[in-house]
Amino acid sequence: MVIKLAIAVTLAVALILLVRRGLIQVDMSFPWLLAIVALGILSTQPAFVEWAAVQIDIVYAPIAIVFATIFILLGFATTLLIGYTRLRQRQLDIVRRLAALELERQETALRSHAPPAAG
Amino acid sequence: MRTLVFIPTLNDTVALSALCTAVEALGPGFVPLVIDDGSRVAVAPAIDRTRTLFFRLPGNYGLGLCSHIAFDHGSAHGYDAIVRIDADGQHPVQAIPRLLAPLAEGRADLVVGRRSDGEGLPAAPVRRLVRGYYSLLSRLITRGAAPRDVNSGFFAIGVAAAARLNHHTLERYPEPELFVAACLEGLTVVEVAIEQSPRREGVSTLNLFQALRMLYRFNMFVLGALLRARRW
Structure with missing residues (x-):
């Protein structure tokens, strides 16, 4: 149980570090943290683990391969998430710039029609 | 004081025209800016584009x-202050001069409209509990400088303070982070009591998942602030 919890805590800390370094956008990390907490708790329940294994026919299959696959996919997903976070930030910067240009045009038009402000 | 009153809207159009008119009626120095955050309904027809600044975002950001x-x-355009009010008509436009007074007198950099919760909603105890948690945490990390109502969407900020806080990345529902960041940057934040009206239309975009995500984000922000404080 200690090792299972240690893995969950390590994953959670790694996720928080990625968020703190700005590599993953904080909102994107929320479902991940929920999943880590939920799976971390469930993994400490042997009855649930056995039930889940039976449901998907993993009772004596090479579990190590399954876990290796999951970790490779986790790596891919993290890389994609970091890329998505960077793209999203660039998109937000472009939208801000676009808004600044459009509002500047409107501001000029507004000032040319408005009476001078008092004070 | 030349004041930009920005009104973010998401599908709220009923009160918008009256809000813009009420803002303009405050004086010639008050300019409404409506930002449509990707509404599914057409917002532009509800406002007078010749007297109101308007920008529609290409999605819900x-x-x-x-x-x-x-x-x-x-x-960028020589305003002295920026005020934010909600588009659903909950915030009293006539209270804007009261929010601006501490800025004009140089007593504050950011003035928060503290709501008296007269809505009488069934969820009020839960809401009060969550607000209390935000407030407690905010006041703890700012050593009592943060406002009590850190979730208020009705505030006025001096343009110098706004420029200073603009380098922080603000996400959805940014009020608690914004107010706490202002305190941590050494800006003076004060509160003015306001009477919040019941929502005139629509429903809050803050559902359970969004609320949990907001709580998570705020806790991450607090964690970051604490780590930075230890580094100092």
């Missing part, structure tokens, strides 16, 4: 980006 756009515009 949240209040953080809306705030950045307003801060960018206010800083």
